[in-house]
Amino acid sequence: MSAGQEDLLVMDKASVSFSGFRAVSELDLTVRKGELRCLIGPNGAGKTTTLDLICGKTRLTSGEIRFEGRAIQKLPEHQIARVGIGRKFQVPSVFRELTVRDNLHIGHSRRPGVFRNLLTFGRSADASGIDRLAEMVGLENELEIEAAHLSHGQTQWLEIALLLAQDPTLILMDEPTAGMTAQETMKTAQLFNRLRGRHTLVVVEHDMGFVRDIAETISVMHQGRLLAEGPISDVERNKEVRDAYLGSGGIGHA
Numbered sequence: 001m002s003a004g005q006e007d008l009l010v011m012d013k014a015s016v017s018f019s020g021f022r023a024v025s026e027l028d029l030t031v032r033k034g035e036l037r038c039l040i041g042p043n044g045a046g047k048t049t050t051l052d053l054i055c056g057k058t059r060l061t062s063g064e065i066r067f068e069g070r071a072i073q074k075l076p077e078h079q080i081a082r083v084g085i086g087r088k089f090q091v092p093s094v095f096r097e098l099t100v101r102d103n104l105h106i107g108h109s110r111r112p113g114v115f116r117n118l119l120t121f122g123r124s125a126d127a128s129g130i131d132r133l134a135e136m137v138g139l140e141n142e143l144e145i146e147a148a149h150l151s152h153g154q155t156q157w158l159e160i161a162l163l164l165a166q167d168p169t170l171i172l173m174d175e176p177t178a179g180m181t182a183q184e185t186m187k188t189a190q191l192f193n194r195l196r197g198r199h200t201l202v203v204v205e206h207d208m209g210f211v212r213d214i215a216e217t218i219s220v221m222h223q224g225r226l227l228a229e230g231p232i233s234d235v236e237r238n239k240e241v242r243d244a245y246l247g248s249g250g251i252g253h254a
């Protein structure tokens with residue numbers, strides 16, 4: 001893909017080696033502003049490592065990562081977060097003993113640092129912002145429930161709301177539907193479709209039904225490299241992708 005004004009994230013021949021093993025190899029990946037990009041591929045393809053490289057958790061061995069035109073690969077992780085890249089990890093970080101409303105209250109403050117947020121806790125509620133966030137993730141009826149009593153899916157949605165509260169320009173998510181019921185997965189697809197265009201998302205997923213419901217462009221990784229990229233119909237037809245990942249039964253059988 002050629003460089004354009006709307007390119008938000010550009011990985012340019014990004015590589016990382018662990019003790020000589022190339023987990024990501026000369027990866028070129030361009031994500032445009034407002035895009036919802038799915039990253040798929042077999043186990044060990046380098047998908048999580050790619051997210052780690054973007055958010056600065058893992059350092060590039062060679063290559064470059066540009067965000068809004070600026071090279072970020074040498075910035076420390078907290079500064080990468082500050083320039084507008086947010087990552088949702090699988091391990092929940094919600095306050096389990098607090099209600100959904102109180103969790104969102106803490107997350108909603110734009111002031112950096114949880115401790116400062118705790119200091120202002122209860123004094124400067126932005127109720128409408130909290131209600132909007134809760135509605136966005138489908139937790140508007142759970143606002144007074146303690147986070148400890150939420151289902152797995154609801155906890156994940158609260159995590160997403162806490163991330164949205166930080167208003168990152170680019171959101172990275174690793175297997176957001178892992179452990180969810182079929183109904184929760186469906187609701188998560190609806191949520192992602194609501195986020196489409198408002199945020200830029202890079203989502204690593206194995207659940208191909210979910211990918212089918214949300215994806216515009218899919219990037220397929222295999223052995224640290226980009227194997228294919230394009231709309232789901234193109235990716236599904238690609239012989240190399242079928243051989244490496246999807247199998248002969250098509251994308252619904254991955």
Ligand SMILES: Nc1ncnc2c1ncn2[C@@H]1O[C@H](COP(=O)(O)OP(=O)(O)OP(=O)(O)O)[C@@H](O)[C@H]1O
Nearest residue numbers: 018021022023041042043044045046047048049050
């Ligand atoms: N810190 C590390 N040290 C050594 N090897 C690593 C490290 N991180 C990842 N790897 C290796 O790099 C390869 C890519 O791993 P990665 O987790 O990125 O794959 P993935 O595509 O996300 O796989 P999965 O779908 O199973 O999560 C794997 O072979 C993994 O063992």
